[in-house]
Amino acid sequence: MMSNRSGLLVVITAAMSLLLAACGSAEPTATPTPVPDAGSAQEPVATVAPVQTEWEALIEAAQGEEELVIVFQPSGGRNYRPLVAIFEERFGIKVVVSVGSGSAQANRILAEQTAGRYLADVFYSGEATSTTRMVPGGALDPIPDLLVHPEVTDQSLWYQGQHWYADADQKYVFNFAATAAPTSLALRYNTDLVTQEDLDAITSVFDYLDLKWKGMIVAHIPGGGGSGAYVTSYVHPEIGPEWLDRFVSPELDVTFSEDRRFIVDGVANGKFALGIAIGGAGMDLDSMTTLGAPVGSLIKELKEGGSLSNSGNNIMALTRAPNPNSAALWINWFLTKEGQTLMHTLSERDPDPTLRDDVTEWGITREFDRRVEGKTYYNFATDPAYIARRQEALDYARSVYEASR
Numbered sequence: 001m002m003s004n005r006s007g008l009l010v011v012i013t014a015a016m017s018l019l020l021a022a023c024g025s026a027e028p029t030a031t032p033t034p035v036p037d038a039g040s041a042q043e044p045v046a047t048v049a050p051v052q053t054e055w056e057a058l059i060e061a062a063q064g065e066e067e068l069v070i071v072f073q074p075s076g077g078r079n080y081r082p083l084v085a086i087f088e089e090r091f092g093i094k095v096v097v098s099v100g101s102g103s104a105q106a107n108r109i110l111a112e113q114t115a116g117r118y119l120a121d122v123f124y125s126g127e128a129t130s131t132t133r134m135v136p137g138g139a140l141d142p143i144p145d146l147l148v149h150p151e152v153t154d155q156s157l158w159y160q161g162q163h164w165y166a167d168a169d170q171k172y173v174f175n176f177a178a179t180a181a182p183t184s185l186a187l188r189y190n191t192d193l194v195t196q197e198d199l200d201a202i203t204s205v206f207d208y209l210d211l212k213w214k215g216m217i218v219a220h221i222p223g224g225g226g227s228g229a230y231v232t233s234y235v236h237p238e239i240g241p242e243w244l245d246r247f248v249s250p251e252l253d254v255t256f257s258e259d260r261r262f263i264v265d266g267v268a269n270g271k272f273a274l275g276i277a278i279g280g281a282g283m284d285l286d287s288m289t290t291l292g293a294p295v296g297s298l299i300k301e302l303k304e305g306g307s308l309s310n311s312g313n314n315i316m317a318l319t320r321a322p323n324p325n326s327a328a329l330w331i332n333w334f335l336t337k338e339g340q341t342l343m344h345t346l347s348e349r350d351p352d353p354t355l356r357d358d359v360t361e362w363g364i365t366r367e368f369d370r371r372v373e374g375k376t377y378y379n380f381a382t383d384p385a386y387i388a389r390r391q392e393a394l395d396y397a398r399s400v401y402e403a404s405r
Contacts (some may be wrong), residue, residue, distance in 0.1 A: 054148040055148055055149050055150075055332070058148055058325060058328055058329055058332070059091060059329060061325040062091065062093060062323075062325040062326040062328070062329040063091065063092055063093060064325070065093070065323040065324075065325055065326045066094070066323065067093065067094040067095065067096055067323060067326070068087075068093055068094070068095045068096070068121055068122070068323050068326035068327060068329075068330055069095075069096045069098070069119065069120045069121045069122070069322065069323065070084070070095060070096070070097050070098070070120070070121065070122045070123075070124070070330065071098045071099075071100075071105050071109065071120045071122065071123045071124065071318075072097065072098065072099045072100075072105075072124045073099075073100070073101060073102035073105060073124055073125050073126065073129075073280070073312050074099060074100070074101065074280070074283075075280065075283050075311065075312045076099075076124035076125075076312055077097070077099035078347065078348045078349050079343065079347040079348065079349065079351045079352075080124065080334075080343060080347065080351075081097060081099070081348075082342075082346040082347060082348065083334065083339065083342050083343065083346060084097060086342060086346075087330060087333060087334075090333075091329065091333075093326050093329070095330075098120070101260075101280075102125040102126050102129040102130075102280070102312065103129055103133075105123070105125065106125065106129050106133045106134055106139075109123065109134075109139060109318065110133065110134075110137045110139055113137070113138075113139055113319070113320075118318070118319070118320040118321065118322060119322065120318050120321070120322075121317070121318055121321040121322065121323050121324070121326060121327035121330075122315065122316070122317060122318065122321075122327050122330055122331065123139075123140075123315075123316045123318055124312060124314065124315055124316070125312060125314060125316070126228075126279065126280065126311065126312045126314065127166045127173070127175075127227070127228055127310055127314060127381050128224070128227040128228065128279070130166060130167070130172075130173040130314050130316060131166055131167050131168075131173060131390070132227075132394075134172075134173075134316060135167050135168075135169070135172050135173065138319065139318060139319055140172040140173070140316050140317060140318060140319055141172075141317045141318070141319045141321075142171040142172060142317075143165075143171060143172065143174045143315075143316070143317055143331065144163075144171055146317055146327075146328040146331055146332070147331075147332060147335075148328070148332060149332040149333070149335070149336055151335075151336045151337055151358075152332055152335045152336060157337075157356055157357055157358045158355055158356055158357060159355040159356075159357055159371070164176075164178075164310075164355055164379070164382040165382060166310060166314055166381050166382050166387070167387070168384075168387050168388065168390075170384060172316060173314045173316055174314065174315050174316070174331075174335075175310045175313055175314050175355065175381065175382045176313055176314075176315060176334075176335060176340065176354060176355055176356075177310070177313035177340075177343070177351065177352040177353060177354045177355055178308040178309055178310045178311070178313060178352055178353070178355060178379070178381075178382075179308065179309045179311065179352045179353065179369040180306060180307075180308055180353070180369060180370060180371040180372065180375075180377055181299070181306065181307065181309060181368065181369060182298070182299070182300060182301050182302045182304070182305070182306055182307075183205065183232065183236060183239075183302060183304040183305060183306065183307045183378065184205070184298045184302060185205055185208070185229040185232065185233060185276055185277055186226065186228070186229050186275075186276065186277060186278055186279065186282045186309075187208070187274060187275070187276055187297070187298040188267055188274070188275040188278065188281075188282050188285045188286075188295060188296065188297050188298075189267070189273060189274050189275070189295070189296050189297075189298065190267050190268070190270050190272065190273050190274075190294055190295060190296075191294040191295065191296050192270055192294045193216070193270055193273040194273050194274070194296070199298065199300070202298065202300070202302070203302060203303055204302055204303040204304060205233070205239060205243065205302060205304055206239075206243065208247070208274065208276055209243070209246045209247060209252060211251070211252065213252070213273060213274055214251070214252055214253050215253040215255075216272055216273040216274060217252065217254045217255065217272060217273070217274045217275070217276055218254070218255045218256075218257065218262075218263050218266050218267065218271075218272040218274070218275050218276075218278070219247075219254050219255070219256055219257075219263075219275070219276050219277045219278060220256065220257070220258065220263070220277055220278055220279055220281075221256045221257065221258050221401065222244075222248070222256075222277075222394070222397035222398045222400075222401045223394055223397065223398040223401075224258050226277035226278050226279035226281075227279070227394055227397075228279065228309065228310075228311075228380070228381055229276065229277035229278075229279075230244065230277055230393060230394065230397040231380060231381075231386070231389075231390050231393040231394065231397075232307065232378075232380045233247075233277075233397075234389070234392075234393035234396055234397060235380060235386050235389050235390075235393055236304060236307075236378065236380070238303065238304045238305070239304060241396060241400075244396065244397055244400055245400055247276075248397075248400050248401045248404045249404055250404060254276075255272065256401070260279075260280065260281045260284070263275060263278050263281040264281050264284045264285055264288070267281075267285055267295060268285060268288050268293045268294070268295055270294070280311075280312065282297070283311070283312075285297075286349075286350065287349060290349075299368050305376075305377075305378065306375060306376070306377045306378070307377055307378040307379070307380060308371075308377045308378070308379045308380075308381070308382075309352075309381065310352075310381045310382060311352060313352050315331060315334065315335075317331060335356075337356060337358055337359055340354040340356050340359050341354075341359050341361050341363075343363075344359065344361055344362055344363030344364065344365050345361060345363035345364070346363075347363070347364065349364075350364060350365065350366050350369070351363070351364065351365055352365065352369060353365045353369055353370045353371065
């Protein structure tokens with residue numbers, strides 16, 4: 001059976017073929033050459049109708065579909081949804097948006113696909129959900145097959161001259177933006193409980209393990225949310241398994257939870273002084289800061305150096321999409337210089353900086369989240385060398401956690 005993605009290629013190829021035929025693919029018929037008048041300056045120049053590009057053919061094919069269905073996780077809904085109205089006006093395609101937690105959205109999509117119902121086109125989610133649920137579940141189609149816009153396909157325009165993917169196969173989970181920050185393992189803190197003196201004393205992630213914080217730390221259970229921090233700590237050449245062993249030990253008495261709301265409320269209300277490896281709960285706490293909540297994020301250079309964090313900045317093409325051409329059009333346009341610039345300027349709250357190198361308008365991105373030219377960053381979530389060890393890291397973190405309970 002032909003997939004919708006195959007249909008996409010057929011539609012574009014057919015459109016290109018028809019246009020080429022219209023321009024004349026058979027042997028040209030000879031025509032008499034007119035003799036120029038004596039006063040003529042030059043012979044007439046024949047004109048040839050321009051051939052439609054793949055991008056133009058994709059636009060035409062997408063406009064023949066009814067709509068586009070995009071599924072966002074909460075941070076994606078806040079940061080990327082404002083671009084929907086621009087896309088609708090630009091291309092005349094209606095967009096239906098669904099927003100919910102990445103885990104819940106993944107559960108719904110996988111359940112629908114198992115039942116033979118393919119209702120959505122594009123999915124945004126975090127690294128853990130994407131790589132441990134969507135890829136193994138066969139829910140995605142390869143992104144490289146869909147990229148046609150020259151600004152997107154030219155990898156020299158991207159960070160370190162390449163596209164970045166969070167999956168081991170390097171083709172399903174396209175990472176388009178990342179924060180450049182110290183390797184802090186997503187530390188957030190309650191400003192009523194943590195003093196400036198405390199912050200000044202933190203020079204390494206190993207300082208989190210000081211027993212003065214015993215019983216005052218909350219974290220995600222290893223294997224669920226916050227997985228990025230556990231993978232980072234395990235594979236980082238200056239941190240390693242030793243840190244994980246001490247972090248989950250009863251001696252430090254960390255409170256582990258899978259309840260995002262519990263984590264957010266716990267730090268904001270002063271039940272906990274520190275939130276470490278808390279995944280998306282960190283972004284919720286950042287939002288509460290703007291509302292006056294006593295919450296801060298550790299922003300300082302640590303001994304372990306800088307790293308890139310992709311958070312929820314991953315775009316995926318859902319398999320057997322009902323609107324495959326519209327999905328490809330959105331993915332291409334969103335990844336262009338224009339789309340990524342609008343992400344910086346239109347997002348509702350502190351979008352992460354794009355991994356495109358040609359975008360110069362930073363909009364409301366936070367200055368300390370931007371890459372510094374000439375500085376080296378570990379890219380644990382999307383570097384193939386580290387991706388290969390992700391499952392090993394998650395298995396280890398889960399095993400030492402369970403052994404310590």
